[in-house]
Amino acid sequence: MPAxxxxxxxALIAPSVIFLGALFLVPLVQxxxxxxxxxxxxxxxxxxxxxxxxxxxxxxxNTFLLTLVxxxxxxxxxxxxxxxxxKLDKGRDLVLWVLTIPLGISDLAAGLxxxxxLQNTGYLNSAxxxxxxxxxxxxxxxxxxxxxxxxxxxxxxxxxxxxxxLVILIAGLQLIPKEFSEAAEIFGAKxxxxxxxxxxxxxxxxxQSALILRTVLAFExxxxxxxxxxxxxxxxxxxxxxxxxxxxxYGVAAAYAVLIMAISLAATAVYLRALRTRPEQLx
Amino acid sequence: MADIVxxxxxKEFGTFRALQxxxxxxNDGEFVALLGPSGCGKTTLLRIIAGxxxxxxxxxxxxxxxxxxxxxxxRGLAMVFQNYAxxxxxxxxxxxxxxxxxxxxxxxxxxxxxxxAAALLHIESYLDRYPAKLSGGQRQRVAVARALAVEPAxxxxxxxxxxxxxxxxxxxxxxxKAVLREAGTTTxxxxxxxxxxxxxxxxxxxxxxxxxxxxxxxxxxxATPATRFVGGFIGSPPMNFIKVQCSHGTARIxxxxxxxxxxxxxxxxxxxxxxxxxxxxxxxxxxxxRVVEPMGSHLLLTGSIDGQPARIVAPPIAxxxxxxxVGLTVDPARVTWIDSTTGRAVVRA
Ligand SMILES: Nc1ncnc2c1ncn2[C@@H]1O[C@H](COP(=O)(O)OP(=O)(O)OP(=O)(O)O)[C@@H](O)[C@H]1O
Ligand SMILES: [Mg+2]
Numbered sequence: 001m002p003a004x005x006x007x008x009x010x011a012l013i014a015p016s017v018i019f020l021g022a023l024f025l026v027p028l029v030q031x032x033x034x035x036x037x038x039x040x041x042x043x044x045x046x047x048x049x050x051x052x053x054x055x056x057x058x059x060x061x062n063t064f065l066l067t068l069v070x071x072x073x074x075x076x077x078x079x080x081x082x083x084x085x086x087k088l089d090k091g092r093d094l095v096l097w098v099l100t101i102p103l104g105i106s107d108l109a110a111g112l113x114x115x116x117x118l119q120n121t122g123y124l125n126s127a128x129x130x131x132x133x134x135x136x137x138x139x140x141x142x143x144x145x146x147x148x149x150x151x152x153x154x155x156x157x158x159x160x161x162x163x164x165x166l167v168i169l170i171a172g173l174q175l176i177p178k179e180f181s182e183a184a185e186i187f188g189a190k191x192x193x194x195x196x197x198x199x200x201x202x203x204x205x206x207x208q209s210a211l212i213l214r215t216v217l218a219f220e221x222x223x224x225x226x227x228x229x230x231x232x233x234x235x236x237x238x239x240x241x242x243x244x245x246x247x248x249x250y251g252v253a254a255a256y257a258v259l260i261m262a263i264s265l266a267a268t269a270v271y272l273r274a275l276r277t278r279p280e281q282l283x
Numbered sequence: 284m285a286d287i288v289x290x291x292x293x294k295e296f297g298t299f300r301a302l303q304x305x306x307x308x309x310n311d312g313e314f315v316a317l318l319g320p321s322g323c324g325k326t327t328l329l330r331i332i333a334g335x336x337x338x339x340x341x342x343x344x345x346x347x348x349x350x351x352x353x354x355x356x357x358r359g360l361a362m363v364f365q366n367y368a369x370x371x372x373x374x375x376x377x378x379x380x381x382x383x384x385x386x387x388x389x390x391x392x393x394x395x396x397x398x399x400a401a402a403l404l405h406i407e408s409y410l411d412r413y414p415a416k417l418s419g420g421q422r423q424r425v426a427v428a429r430a431l432a433v434e435p436a437x438x439x440x441x442x443x444x445x446x447x448x449x450x451x452x453x454x455x456x457x458x459x460k461a462v463l464r465e466a467g468t469t470t471x472x473x474x475x476x477x478x479x480x481x482x483x484x485x486x487x488x489x490x491x492x493x494x495x496x497x498x499x500x501x502x503x504x505x506a507t508p509a510t511r512f513v514g515g516f517i518g519s520p521p522m523n524f525i526k527v528q529c530s531h532g533t534a535r536i537x538x539x540x541x542x543x544x545x546x547x548x549x550x551x552x553x554x555x556x557x558x559x560x561x562x563x564x565x566x567x568x569x570x571x572x573r574v575v576e577p578m579g580s581h582l583l584l585t586g587s588i589d590g591q592p593a594r595i596v597a598p599p600i601a602x603x604x605x606x607x608x609v610g611l612t613v614d615p616a617r618v619t620w621i622d623s624t625t626g627r628a629v630v631r632a
Contacts, residue, residue, distance in 0.1 A: 179368035182335050187433065188356045188385035201372045280413040283371040 035254035046251040050243075050259070053252075059234040065150070066225075066235065067218040070157045074214060075207070077158065078165035083195075085166075086173050096170065100163040107160060111227025114156040115141075118228070143232045153233060156224045161217065165210045172206025173199070176283070202283065208275040215271070216264040236260050285346045285359070285436035285469045286311045287332065292341030294327055301327045303493045304341070312467040314460070315498075316480035319490030320516070325473040326365055328490070329439050332471065333362050345437060356385075361435035363443040365473075367426040369414045375401075375425050376410040382433035400428040403458060405451075419446045424455070434466060441473045456483060477517055481505070489513045508619055511626040514553045520583065520594035524621065525552040527589075536589050537569040541613065544620050544629050553619030553628070556583075557596040561603070562610035570595060572607050 038045035050056055085096055102110065117123050120137040128134045140148045180202065184194045200207075222237035231238065240256035243249045287309040294302040301324045309315045317325045330336040332343055334355035342351045350358045361382065369378050377384075379397045388396075401407045404424040414422050423446045430438060443459075444452045460483050463470050474480050480487050481501040488498040489512075497509035508514035514522035527534040529543040529550045536552070543550060559568070568588060576583040582597040588611075595611065603609060620629040 177366075177368070179364055179366060180370060182355070183362070183364060183368040183370070183429075184381070184385075185355045186333060186335070186360070186362045187382035187429070189381075190356070193385070198370065277372075278413075280415045281372045282415060 031254045031257050034251055035258045038251055046255040049249075050239075050252050050255045053239075055231075055234040055239055059236050059239045062150075062233055063219060063221065063236045066153065066157070066221060067215060069154055070161075071211065071214050071218050073154070073158060074162045074165050075211065077162050078169050078210070081162075081166050082169040082173055083199075085170055096167075099166060102160050103163045103167075105160070107223040108227060110156060110160040111224035114152065114159070114224070115227050118152050141228055141232070146233070149229050149233055152228055153225055156228060157218075157221065160224060161214065165214055168206055168210040168213070169203065172203050175206075176202045180283075204275055204277050205282075208271055208277075211275070212268050212271050215267045219260055219264050219267070236263075284311050286313075287437065287469060287471070288342075288344040289328070289332065290342040290344065292328070292331055292343065293339045294324070294331060294336065295339045301493055302331070302338075305490075305493070305495055307488055307495060307498065309469055309471060311469055312464075314463060314470045314472065314483060314485045316484035316487045317471060317473045317490055318475065318477060318480040318487050318516075320475060323490045324493045325475075325490055326441055329362070329441055329471065329473055333360060333439055334358050358437075359435070360437035360439060361430040361433050362438075363426045363430045363440040365441040365445075367422050369422050369425050369429070371414055374411050374413055375406060375417070378414065378425050379410075379428045379432050381429060386433070396432050396434070397428075400432040403431065403462060404428045404455070420448070420451070423447065427455075427459075431462065434468075436469060438463065438468050438470045439473075440470065442475070443472070444479065445474075445476075452479075459483070477519075489516060491516070506617070507628070508553065509628050511551065511553070511621045511628075514619055514621070514628075518555060520556045520596070522619070523552075523554045523556065523588070523593040523595075525554065525588050525591050525593065526550075526623065527552050538566070539568045539610075541618070542615050549623035550629070551621040551623050553621050554593070554613060555617070556594045557581075558617045559595050559611040559613050561597055561601060562612045565608070565610040567610035567612045570609050570611050572603055572605055572609065575603060575605055 035046050036042055036044070081099065085092060085099070088095060105113070115122070118140050119125075120139055124140070125134065125137050128138070129136070139145060140152055142149070176199065180198050181194050184198045189197060220237050221235055222241065225233055225235050226238055226241075231242065236256055237260060240253045240260070243256065244253035287307075289305060289307040292302055292305045293300070305324075305328060307315070317328065319325055327336060331338045332345075334350065334353060338351065342349055344350065345358060345360070370381065373381070376397055379400055380393050383393045383396055397410070398407065401410055404427055406421060406424050406428060409417060409421060409425075414425060417425065423443065427440070427443050430440070444455055447455060456479060472480075472483060484501060486498055487501055487504050489496045489504060491510075491512045497504055497513045499507075504513060505517055508517065508522065511524060515524070525536065527536055527541075527543070527550055529545060529548065532542060532544075534541045534543040534550065534552065541552070543552075559570075570584070570586055570588050570593065572584050572586040574585040576585070577599065579599070581599055582601055582603070584595045584597055584603065585592075586595070587593060597603060621627070622629050
């Protein structure tokens with residue numbers, strides 16, 4: 001390579017580097033710096049304040065609980081749906097299109113839609129009342145019924161965000177030549193064996209992408225929770241919002257933001273290790 | 284008993300008819316080669332026998348049992364796929380062991396059978412590698428070993444040696460034939476290599492355009508082709524077809540006359556290049572030589588008979604040169620007469 005052309009690649013990626021730097025790296029560094037500074041100089045004051053807050057352990061517990069319930073359910077649901085969709089001969093695009101409609105709805109709007117269903121004067125209560133199953137409005141989303149509230153949030157999240165996993169898994173399934181499954185079938189593998197011994201291992205790269213994406217987003221869950229439960233169900237991102245806007249304490253809000261980022265990075269690292277595919281095992 | 288009866292199987296993809304009423308019987312322990320040009324429906328027929336594709340109509344019977352609607356894994360057969368379908372996420376050992384694992388065989392038995400199949404295909408030294416690290420020919424042998432390891436009653440192979448070099452192919456061919464004969468495996472072997480089909484098969488089924496044109500022993504197919512296509516497809520050089528006029532039981536070509544079976548119809552004389560010999564005095568069928576190719580064991584002469592292109596095989600020491608006109612003598616018993624309009628051979632009376 002002639003030396004005088006060696007700057008060209010750098011020049012070509014410069015715009016995206018500058019863009020990323022200005023809009024991502026700078027705010028990131030600022031946030032981290034903000035979270036570690038109280039008054040003057042380096043301090044862990046914001047983190048101490050965050051951790052000693054009444055809602056903190058609740059927010060951590062709720063966020064993890066929600067992630068641990070929602071993400072596995074979404075993967076199982078998406079796997080089942082993807083398997084069915086890829087087996088369709090006709091109308092596949094239409095079914096896929098309908099299944100992905102929730103993706104086009106913002107998470108706040110989705111939360112509000114489920115609120116309209118589940119609130120005291122919502123459609124669910126009206127229907128149950130009309131059927132004579134309840135005597136009057138039941139509060140599903142109140143502090144007194146935490147499990148009903150949790151269940152409602154899980155339901156709304158499943159409805160809203162399973163499709164992204166579905167889309168990734170369908171793309172992955174379509175990359176697997178059908179001969180592998182056929183060969184397994186010839187040699188005596190039953191459908192479940194084919195799924196676990198052939199399809200799942202070959203789908204690992206897509207599963208990894210889907211899991212990373214969904215888990216990171218699940219740790220950032222906010223709008224749906226806020227719409228359905230307000231602060232009755234504290235989560236990490238919600239607490240960051242409260243400290244930023246209601247308490248006007250940017251330092252503690254930044255500490256929450258950094259904590260969420262750290263958890264996401266850790267989860268990503270776990271997936272990258274646990275689901276890594278050795279290059280020689282790729283089709 | 285694992286004989287295969289294919290009864291009037293039709294396969295349509297949309298409006299396209301890939302198979303038109305194919306019927307074929309393969310006896311228990313027999314080795315049948317499916318031979319035909321690309322796109323004639325060989326893979327489609329094999330996939331229907333395996334149950335991977337559903338026939339539009341017709342039946343498949345294996346070992347006396349109608350398996351037409353049975354799932355592939357219940358048909359008791361093994362298959363080598365045209366594109367191998369070797370599992371990329373398993374080592375060669377696990378690939379070859381797959382069928383045995385599905386049968387829940389004991390570890391010791393798995394090891395023994397895998398090693399036996401691997402030795403046969405010369406892949407013992409790759410057993411702990413992954414397929415991505417193998418060459419195309421090595422991967423193809425893994426696919427064959429995987430099918431042999433289960434010691435199937437019925438074995439379907441779709442061009443299983445197509446990716447090997449000539450020497451290895453010859454060796455594998457011989458070993459495959461010996462092993463399958465010894466085990467009494469009923470085999471259908473797809474190929475478009477005629478020497479492979481000739482060397483391996485008890486019988487050859489020649490397919491063309493979704494039909495089986497002829498089925499018979501290699502010798503029958505070679506000596507008495509049932510259609511113009513079979514004659515042209517089998518043999519190297521291919522059979523020559525010379526349009527002639529047949530009247531009063533005699534066809535005239537130049538000064539020569541040959542007895543022909545029917546009268547008053549457009550006929551083609553099907554003549555194998557090696558069934559003609561150079562007449563010593565230039566009498567017989569006139570042949571204008573254009574090119575002489577010395578092939579070592581013989582001379583390949585390209586030229587024309589009565590203005591129609593033809594290829595003739597001559598002894599290596601024959602004194603001929605391009606531009607020369609020679610005479611050919613032909614044994615009337617060894618020629619094939621083709622009805623020009625149907626393309627089918629006219630049965631000799
Ligand atoms: N799934 C399919 N849908 C539509 N047409 C198909 C399908 N599979 C095969 N065909 C058509 O059927 C015909 C026969 O195909 P097939 O694969 O059986 O050929 P083949 O004899 O195995 O050829 P080759 O020697 O190249 O492997 C081809 O014209 C092909 O285009
Ligand atoms: Mg084929």
